[in-house]
Structure formats: C-alpha cells, structure tokens
C-alpha cells in the first residue's frame with residue numbers, strides 16, 4: 001500500500017524528463033494505473049515499458065495537448081480504460097526563446113497553446129468526474145520563468161497564467177474536495193536545460209546555493225506530495241522548488 005494506491009492518474013508530457021520522473025514516482029507510490037500522455041507515442045510507450053515491465057499499470061496515449069479536440073478524444077479513451085481520473089498532472093511544456101521583436105507570432109502562439117491553454121483543455125475533461133466523485137488532485141507545472149526572463153515573453157506569460165489558473169481552479173472547486181496547485185522549478189536536469197551550452201549552464205548554476213539543477217526525482221517527490229492526500233489542505237499554491245535560489 002502506497003500513498004497513491006487506489007488512484008488513477010494522468011501525466012501529460014510523460015515520455016521523458018520531469019513527466020517520466022513523475023510516472024516513476026507515482027508507480028513507486030502505489031498508483032493503480034497511470035496514463036502517459038504525449039505527442040511522441042513511441043517514446044511514451046518505451047518509457048511506460050521501462051517503468052512498468054509488466055504492462056499492467058503504465059499506459060501510453062498519443063495526444064497533442066494543444067488541440068482541444070485531440071484532448072477530448074484522448075481523455076475519453078483514458079476514462080474508458082481506467083473508469084476515472086483522480087489525479088491530473090499538467091506537465092507538457094516547451095520553450096521557444098527570442099526577444100519580443102525577433103519572436104515570430106507563431107512561436108508566441110505555440111507556447112501559449114502548449115504551456116497554458118492545454119491545461120484548461122485537460123482540466124475540462126476531468127473536472128466533471130472529479131466533482132461527481134467529490135475527489136480530485138490537479139498539479140500544474142509552472143516555472144520560476146513566470147517571473148519574466150529575458151527572451152521568454154511567451155513562456156513567462158504562459159507560466160504566470162498557469163499560476164493564475166491554479167488559483168482559480170482552487171477557488172472554484174475546493175468545495176468538491178478538489179485541489180489544484182502549481183509547481184515552479186527554476187532548473188531541472190532534463191533535456192530542456194542540458195541543451196544549454198555547458199559554460200553558460202555552469203554560470204547559471206553558480207547562482208544556486210548548491211550550484212546544481214534539481215534532479216528529476218527531487219521534482220517528482222514534490223508533485224507526488226501535491227497529488228496525494230498528504231497535501232489535502234494545500235490548495236491554489238505556487239510551490240517554489242529552487243533550493244533557496246528564489247527565496248522571496
């Protein structure tokens with residue numbers, strides 16, 4: 001018996017990085033079943049197989065979370081398979097950094113769609129069932145980038161929106177025993193930051209107390225807390241996970 005036993009979960013952007021780490025942790029914490037939702041089905045299937053070799057608790061689903069019709073189709077498939085969704089982790093996200101003048105409108109719109117609108121689409125699919133059963137945990141991946149960094153107008157606007165959306169979810173649905181919280185890491189050791197040029201990364205990490213990014217498992221532990229009943233009275237929060245770098 002783990003702290004997530006008896007629960008059915010969905011994690012978006014679960015093929016790799018933080019999402020895959022969250023799936024791993026959910027399985028360790030005893031979740032009954034978890035859906036790995038990703039644009040990249042092949043990678044999601046490989047991750048599901050690696051984390052759950054028995055093939056009985058982790059299942060991959062292809063979906064472009066930026067497309068509301070595709071989200072509706074995908075969640076209908078998940079609910080048909082699992083019967084219900086108790087936990088939703090809205091994690092899929094991308095960056096397309098440029099200063100405002102140089103940023104193509106398409107990059108502004110794409111990041112807003114994947115990093116913000118997608119969360120609204122996914123929440124709409126699970127909220128009716130959660131309200132009916134008077135139970136739900138929603139964890140939304142934001143970023144310290146919500147504070148606004150050079151070259152990240154699209155990302156900052158989206159991730160600030162994620163914090164605001166989480167607060168609205170908390171206010172609208174707390175009475176149905178549904179919590180929604182945002183997680184704000186600054187740097188996590190995934191492809192998103194290992195793609196940064198090593199010298200620049202070293203310079204950036206020097207600003208962190210322990211001069212390193214968070215390990216994926218350190219983030220997954222926070223998500224698992226917010227997805228479990230241990231956080232029953234934590235609602236509408238933005239959980240800052242930066243090793244003290246961003247003490248405000």
Ligand SMILES: NC(=O)c1ccc[n+]([C@@H]2O[C@H](COP(=O)([O-])OP(=O)(O)OC[C@H]3O[C@@H](n4cnc5c(N)ncnc54)[C@H](O)[C@@H]3O)[C@@H](O)[C@H]2O)c1
Nearest residue numbers: 013015016017018038039064065092093143187188190192
């Ligand atoms: N890594 C960091 O340092 C860091 C810091 C702060 C916040 N975050 C946030 O954490 C989340 C995960 O980041 P990561 O580093 O694991 O990223 P990643 O690039 O390693 O993984 C992202 C996953 O999302 C999937 N994805 C992308 N677009 C999608 C779409 N339209 N539909 C479905 N799936 C899609 C990708 O296929 C991939 O599997 C993101 O929201 C990111 O903004 C990351």
